[in-house]
Amino acid sequence: DGGITQSPKYLFRKEGQNVTLSCEQNLNHDAMYWYRQDPGQGLRLIYYSQIVNDFQKGDIAEGYSVSREKKESFPLTVTSAQKNPTAFYLCASTRGDTNTGELFFGEGSRLTVL
């Protein structure tokens, strides 16, 4: 079945450590996204990529980095520069050629900084 796979599902890290969240899709979608969700808040866009080897900052990109070397993969690194990294991280994808709104999400990665 086609879909988006995020890993790990749960992650604990110590302050000062970088951590990389994996996102892989087999939907043949061009556009991929990373969102962050905090309790009581909507999803906020961290980075998005419309095509391989290209990506743009979202609204809260500081302290994060991404790469898009393959169409299927869009990993997110949460660096030690991110002040409040504890959150629920969601990866999503769309076809990218129309604004149909069908964002397909992975199951999310829940990061806790100890």
Add this chain to the structure above:
Amino acid sequence: RKEVEQDPGPFNVPEGATVAFNCTYSNSASQSFFWYRQDCRKEPKLLMSVYSSGNEDGRFTAQLNRASQYISLLIRDSKLSDSATYLCVVNPSTYNFNKFYFGSGTKLNVKP
């Protein structure tokens, strides 16, 4: 001002009730509108798109009011399984198909 605003609720309703949520958006040029459903600690899933003429899918009806810049979701004959958080999503541009703005969600609790 936030791009998309929703009443966080919770809306506590009995089974069988009709409930409606509104969502306001700030960009009058917004082009596309959607409702997503998110269960507790899960990923959001598309419930329905919102078209200018309004649209219905079973017990769910979505409406768009461009003059007042809001969209609505009506749920008839509520089921226990409708308990979830409903997210309003807006795509503000025809030039960037890939920018979506999410409301913070409206929580619905359907009670027996």
